[in-house]
Amino acid sequence: MAGARMDVAATGTMSQPAGRLIKFVSECCWLTLGCLVLCTFLAFFSSRFWVAELLANLRVQLVIAGLLVLFIGVFLRHWRLALLACVVIALHLSWFATAFPPVSNGDSFRHFVTVTSVNVLSENVQHDRVIADLIEANADVIAVLELTPMLDQKLRQDLPAYSHVMSRSENSGNFGVGVYSKYPLADAEYFESVEAIDSIAVTVMVEQVRGKEEKFRLFVTHPLPPMNGGLFEKRNRQLEDVADRIHRFRKQASAIPVVLLGDLNLTPWSPWFLELQSRSGLVRGISHFSLEPTWYCFPLFPFGLVIDHGLIEPSLACSDFKVGKPMGADHRSITLRIASSD
Incomplete structure (x- = not known):
């Protein structure tokens, strides 16, 4: 007991x-x-x-x-x-x-162009890693954000295949921007949606094997991060202005598809992302269900956000979407393989 x-x-x-x-x-x-x-x-x-x-x-x-x-x-x-x-x-x-790819409007598609967008972080001096990441992406057109004069020069030297360039690099600030293309560029313009932040609009003349030259209008933008009320308003104003410019272009030149690339400083689950899609008429360019972050506070999934985006014309389809590897910045590159309907 x-x-x-x-x-x-x-x-x-x-x-x-x-x-x-x-x-x-x-x-x-x-x-x-x-x-x-x-x-x-x-x-x-x-x-x-x-x-x-x-x-x-x-x-x-x-x-x-x-x-x-x-x-x-x-x-x-x-x-x-x-x-x-x-x-x-x-x-x-x-x-x-928005984590799911949009439904394609056509039954058959052929490869059109491959584009990459990357925010390299202006403080990042690991330029060789940036170059290696871009070489692996093997895009036809590259949009670079937070571009510095030093990196601009290195990209021109180390990526000679991208001989068609328009860029505005900055030593101070985080809003340098550039486009590097294997294809000729036309009707290029810089524009400011908010003061002192340049965005790019340019027509890319894509050469086709069949002898027919096709083209698309590329917009590249990098709005402010919405870390207070004032920045929130400026970011939204920039997104609205870019969306309105895209909408006007699509009405004037409906035969030319549009692609928007950039670090937009918002995720697809923000109502402002839905507003951007609705206002511009573009859709998110992904090929599969994806929650993979493109920006990290710490290099683990729960500490990342999806804030780098490619938006495309509904008549186009994204046949492949990839997020790049670490290259010394807090962001990762995104690469879209875009197809057009026959």
Whole structure:
């Protein structure tokens, strides 16, 4: 009997730490869920307020946190916790429709052009890694953001195949921009949607094997990061201006397809991304379901955002989409293999 009492006492002693741990985990989950509910509520106002839009850009992270709470709730059989986590997750899932490639309008496509966009980070001096990444991408046209004079010179020297160039590099600031093309460029223009930030619009004359020369209009832009109310307004104004320019061009020259490349400083799950698509008439250029980040705070998936984009004409199709490797910057390059309908 004495031995039995000792076993019961020992079991009770061991279960107390486990009970305290379960209680602690449960309380942490409820606290996390409360934060998720607050963030989800604020995200409904993301079209108007910069803090709310920052939260909307973090939908992937919010869903990851929600899934963690859901799994723990199911494991602990805290069904109310799990149910509320499901509701929070469901409120974000519809926004990930842009993670899927758009439905093609045509049945048969042929390769048209390959384009790459890369934000090299103006402070990045690992230019050889940038060059190696671009060589591996093997694009026909490259858009470079945060371009410095030193990198501009190196790109011209080390990538002689890209003999058609228009660039405005900057030593100060983060808004140098350039286009490097294997094909001739025409009707080139720089324009400012907001003060002191240049964007590019240029027609690329694509040479075809059949002897027929085709072309597309390329827009390259890099708006400000929306880290306060003023920057939020300027970023939105730049996106609206670029979208309006694209819309006007598409009305005037409907036979020439349009491609938009850039670090747009917003994710596809922001309402402003949907506004950009609607206003310009372009669609996100991806070939498969993709949540892969193009910018990292730390080099792990939960600490990255999808903010570098290629948008294309609905009459085109993206047959392949790739995110590049680390090359000394906080961004990764994106490469789109674009096809056109026969």
